[in-house]
Amino acid sequence: MGGEPKVSTVDLNLCFERLMMVGGAIDGLGVEKMKMEGVVITEWKDIPMELLLRIISLVDDRTVIMASGVCSGWRDAISFGLTHLSLSWCKNNMNNLVLSLVPRFTKLQTLILRQDKPQIEDIAIETIANHCHDLHDLDLSKSFKLSDRALCALAHGCPNLTKLNISGCTAFSDNALAYLTGFCRKLKVLNLCGCVKAASDTALQAIGCNCNQLQSLNLGWCENVSDLGVMTLAYGCPDLRNVDLCGCVCITDESVVALANRCLHLASLGLYYCRNITDRAIYELIYSLARNGVKKPGIWKSMKGRFEEEGLRSLNISQCTALTPPAVQALCDTFPALHTCSGRHSLVMSGCLNLTSVHCACAFQAHRTASNIPHPAH
Numbered sequence: 126m127g128g129e130p131k132v133s134t135v136d137l138n139l140c141f142e143r144l145m146m147v148g149g150a151i152d153g154l155g156v157e158k159m160k161m162e163g164v165v166i167t168e169w170k171d172i173p174m175e176l177l178l179r180i181i182s183l184v185d186d187r188t189v190i191m192a193s194g195v196c197s198g199w200r201d202a203i204s205f206g207l208t209h210l211s212l213s214w215c216k217n218n219m220n221n222l223v224l225s226l227v228p229r230f231t232k233l234q235t236l237i238l239r240q241d242k243p244q245i246e247d248i249a250i251e252t253i254a255n256h257c258h259d260l261h262d263l264d265l266s267k268s269f270k271l272s273d274r275a276l277c278a279l280a281h282g283c284p285n286l287t288k289l290n291i292s293g294c295t296a297f298s299d300n301a302l303a304y305l306t307g308f309c310r311k312l313k314v315l316n317l318c319g320c321v322k323a324a325s326d327t328a329l330q331a332i333g334c335n336c337n338q339l340q341s342l343n344l345g346w347c348e349n350v351s352d353l354g355v356m357t358l359a360y361g362c363p364d365l366r367n368v369d370l371c372g373c374v375c376i377t378d379e380s381v382v383a384l385a386n387r388c389l390h391l392a393s394l395g396l397y398y399c400r401n402i403t404d405r406a407i408y409e410l411i412y413s414l415a416r417n418g419v420k421k422p423g424i425w426k427s428m429k430g431r432f433e434e435e436g437l438r439s440l441n442i443s444q445c446t447a448l449t450p451p452a453v454q455a456l457c458d459t460f461p462a463l464h465t466c467s468g469r470h471s472l473v474m475s476g477c478l479n480l481t482s483v484h485c486a487c488a489f490q491a492h493r494t495a496s497n498i499p500h501p502a503h
Contacts, residue, residue: 174198178206186211190226204229211237213264219244227252235262239290243269250275254282262288266316269294273301280308287311292318292343299323303331312336318345318369329354333361340364345395346372355380359387366390371397371441381406385413393439397473402445404452410437411459438462444476453483461486 172180181189181203189210193203207230212219219240227233227249236253238245245268253260260283265271271294279286286309291297302323306312315332317324324347332339339362344350350373359365359380365388370376376399384391386409394410396402437460442448453474457463463472466487474480 174202177202181206185214187214193226193229200229205232208232209235211239213237213239215244216241217244220246220249223249224252228256231256232259233257234259236260237262237264238268239264240267243267246270247272247274247278251278251282254278258282259285261285264290265294266290267293269296272296273298276301276305280305284308285311288314290314290316291320291323292316292345294320295322297323299325299328302328306331306335310335311338313338314341315339316343317347318343319347321347321349325349326351326354326357330357333357333359337362338364341367343367343369344373345369348372348374351375352377352379352383356383359383363387364390367393369393369395370399371395373399374401377401378403378406378409382409385409389413392437394437395441396445397441398444400444400446402442403447404449407448407452407456411456436460436462439471441473442477443473446477446479448477448480450480450482453480457483457485 177192177199181192184192189203189207193200210226210230210233212222215222219238223238223245236257245265247270250265250271251274253263255278263279263283263286265275268275268291271291273296276291276297279289289309289312297320299322302317302320306328312332315336324344326349329350330353332342334357342358342362342365350370352375355370355373355376356379360383365384368384368388368391370380373380378401381394381396381402382405384394385406437456440456440460440463442453453472457465457472464470464485464487465472465474465483466485469487472483472485474483
């Protein structure tokens with residue numbers, strides 16, 4: 126078939142030797158035990174299905190594809206047992222490879238088609254939608270050749286999607302994305318980074334209406350997103366935990382206020398280059414947590430267990446030049462998982478020269494410890 130790896134007898138023998146070496150690593154007594162039970166493996170065709178599937182789970186995807194071409198028994202076994210597949214290693218002819226493999230691997234739950242250069246076309250996505258109805262996780266990042274046809278096909282063929290990455294897919298429209306969410310209502314993770322046409326307020330309103338289980342959304346550099354879209358999203362998706370709004374230059378405090386008040390499990394927020402954000406948004410993040418029962422820890426509280434605290438664990442406010450040190454310091458004191466110290470930058474403030482005085486509790490703790498160490502001269 127077009128795009129399918131060509132397998133010679135030499136390749137098969139090498140594949141068999143490799144598989145057997147990996148299989149031996151599963152259980153040092155595996156081969157001996159099979160001999161005791163009367164199972165003698167002399168060729169690659171003799172490997173029992175159960176052992177084959179265990180071996181397959183330990184080798185790379187190229188070997189899996191090669192193994193599926195050994196014989197009809199292996200092909201059927203792998204087709205039945207293979208649930209995860211990545212073709213990101215394929216630098217050429219990925220589209221043809223999908224067309225030839227996907228009809229065989231109908232049990233796939235995870236399919237990674239991340240590309241360095243655009244290869245996947247609409248017909249490949251339609252083939253996936255026609256055969257892989259159990260698909261949960263699909264990565265199509267940088268698929269510049271795809272059109273709205275692809276999203277419409279996924280809407281009808283893969284309604285069980287919980288994770289979808291279409292970052293960099295610049296050709297999708299907001300109407301097609303809205304249509305997809307009307308069918309794929311189980312989405313929990315959605316990456317729309319760079320999808321300037323698709324990620325509009327219209328699409329966010331559809332997401333807020335249809336995908337109330339959503340937990341993670343990346344809207345990085347989606348310049349058409351405004352407060353209206355984010356506010357609708359916050360009201361419709363209260364379980365949001367990770368939201369990336371980096372480069373969404375139109376949003377203001379209203380977006381952050383809505384997220385703070387409606388998404389009580391919010392743990393990560395990206396606001397890079399959102400220069401309309403002011404102290405009001407920062408104080409709202411603090412007070413909304415206080416109103417919902419998360420007590421402010423003391424600044425000298427023990428470091429132990431801080432990462433288990435409720436509240437923000439990651440915040441990017443780089444280039445948010447309207448923020449002032451008192452507001453950001455209060456935020457840092459309230460959420461102990463936000464760190465400015467070296468190696469633990471979970472509070473990112475690059476480009477904000479007016480915030481150089483802001484430090485996490487680690488800095489105060491280190492200063493306090495250092496001041497308690499007796500000077501050698503004493």
